[in-house]
Amino acid sequence: MNFYRSYCPPITSEHHTCVGLSLELMKELFVLEGRFPGLIEKLYLASCEECVDDVSSYTSELPNPYDSEKEHVLVALKINIAGRLGILLLDPGYHIGRAITIMKDCYYPHTGWFLQSEENSCRKEYCYSFDFDNEDYVYWQIRETRPNGVNKLIGNLIYVGVPYLAPVDVTERRNLVYEFKCLVSRTVKGTLRAGVYFPFKAGVDKFTIFYQDGDVTKREKLPFSMFDNTNNLTPSEENALSMCNMQLGYNDGRLINILTCYNNIINDDSFVQQITEINQNIYNLGQAEE
Numbered sequence: 001m002n003f004y005r006s007y008c009p010p011i012t013s014e015h016h017t018c019v020g021l022s023l024e025l026m027k028e029l030f031v032l033e034g035r036f037p038g039l040i041e042k043l044y045l046a047s048c049e050e051c052v053d054d055v056s057s058y059t060s061e062l063p064n065p066y067d068s069e070k071e072h073v074l075v076a077l078k079i080n081i082a083g084r085l086g087i088l089l090l091d092p093g094y095h096i097g098r099a100i101t102i103m104k105d106c107y108y109p110h111t112g113w114f115l116q117s118e119e120n121s122c123r124k125e126y127c128y129s130f131d132f133d134n135e136d137y138v139y140w141q142i143r144e145t146r147p148n149g150v151n152k153l154i155g156n157l158i159y160v161g162v163p164y165l166a167p168v169d170v171t172e173r174r175n176l177v178y179e180f181k182c183l184v185s186r187t188v189k190g191t192l193r194a195g196v197y198f199p200f201k202a203g204v205d206k207f208t209i210f211y212q213d214g215d216v217t218k219r220e221k222l223p224f225s226m227f228d229n230t231n232n233l234t235p236s237e238e239n240a241l242s243m244c245n246m247q248l249g250y251n252d253g254r255l256i257n258i259l260t261c262y263n264n265i266i267n268d269d270s271f272v273q274q275i276t277e278i279n280q281n282i283y284n285l286g287q288a289e290e
Contacts, residue, residue: 018093136161
C-alpha cells in the first residue's frame with residue numbers, strides 16, 4: 001500500500017489508458033489552433049465516476065476529492081450556439097469515434113442516443129444529457145442489449161464544472177489496480193480489431209484472445225500456463241498469437257513477451273492478493289460516497 005501511494009505512474013506513448021489518450025488527443029488538436037484561435041485554452045479534461053446508482057444524491061454536491069474514484073477522463077469543450085449552452089465531449093479512452101454534443105435544451109446539434117458497438121454477444125448504445133438540476137454534471141447512460149434478452153442500463157456521471165487537475169495522480173493510479181485488464185486495437189470508428197483481456201483475480205488462469213480472420217472475428221480462451229514453456233505452443237495457439245500480434249501493430253514476438261510477463265505476475269500469489277485488496281478498498285471507498 002505504501003508503494004502504491006508513493007508511486008508516480010508514467011505516461012508514455014506506449015501506454016494508452018484513457019489518461020494518456022486524452023492528453024495525446026489534446027496535443028494533436030493543437031493543429032486546429034490556427035483555424036480556431038483560442039481553442040486549445042478552452043479544451044480541458046473532465047472526470048468521470050462510473051456505475052453510479054444514486055444519481056440524485058451524487059449530483060447534489062461537488063465531488064469529494066477524498067472519496068471519489070474518478071476511474072475515467074475525457075476531453076471537454078463548453079460551447080455556446082446563439083445563446084444556447086452545451087458541451088462537446090471527446091472520449092478516446094472508450095474509443096468513441098465521434099464528437100459528442102450535449103445541448104442543455106436537447107435540440108440540434110444534440111447527439112442523443114447512438115450505437116457505439118454491435119457484436120454477436122452484445123449491442124451497446126450510449127446517450128449523454130443534462131438530466132438533473134446540477135448542470136455541472138453530464139449523465140452518461142450505457143444501454144446493453146444481449147441476444148438472450150437480458151438488458152442492462154449503466155449510469156455514469158461526468159463532472160464538467162471545472163477542469164480535472166489530477167488525471168495522473170488519481171485516475172491513472174486507480175487504474176493500475178483495476179481488476180479487469182485489456183490490451184486492444186480498434187479501427188478509427190472505435191470498432192474492436194484485435195486484443196486480449198482477462199480478469200485480474202486469484203485463481204484465474206485464462207485470458208481471451210480475439211482477432212480478425214477475413215470477415216470473421218475469431219475469439220477463444222487460452223491458459224496463461226501455456227507461457228510456462230513457449231516451445232510447446234500448438235500450431236493453433238501460435239497462429240492466434242501471431243494474428244493478434246500483427247493486428248495490434250506489434251513487432252514479431254512482442255505479444256508473447258507481454259503475456260509471458262503477465263503469466264509470471266499472476267503466479268505471484270502475494271502480489272495478486274495485495275492488488276486485489278487495494279482495488280477492493282478503493283471500490284468500497286467509492287460505494288461509501290454514494
